[in-house]
Amino acid sequence: MSSTDPIADMICVLKNAWKVKKENIIVPFSRIKLDILTLIKSEGFVSRVETINEDGKDKLKVNLKYNENGESVISDLIRRSTPGKREYVAKKDIVKVKNGFGTAILSTNKGVLTAKQARLQNVGGEVLCYIW
DSSP: OOSHHHHHHHHHHHHHHHHHOSSSSEEEHHHHHHHHHHHHHTSSSSEEEEEEHHHHHHEEEEEOOOOOOOOSSSSOOOOOSSSSOOOOOOGGOOOOOGGSSSSEOOOOOOOOEEEHHHHTTOOOEEEEEEEE
């Protein structure tokens, strides 16, 4: 069965995993998912992202990150732009998520970037998700 929104599927798997305090998850590989997860890792929300080969298919293994109290570092992860309703922002309209405690992830003509990186590179794009 194919998915019409694989990014939303990955976000759903992430949300379900941290709610039941799983150590890691495995999702099907795609370049955009790898880029999103790499940015999430660089922002400190997950501890490790790696590509693995399972049954002859590439997959992404993500190690979730928890604080010393056993609570997830991620408070919430929200999909913004969907296949049915794309959401684009100009460079001057990029929002600060939770007053800078979170970040937006955008797909731009310079690749997948965080909101901070997009502001620095002076580009806008499609808002994929918010994370805090």
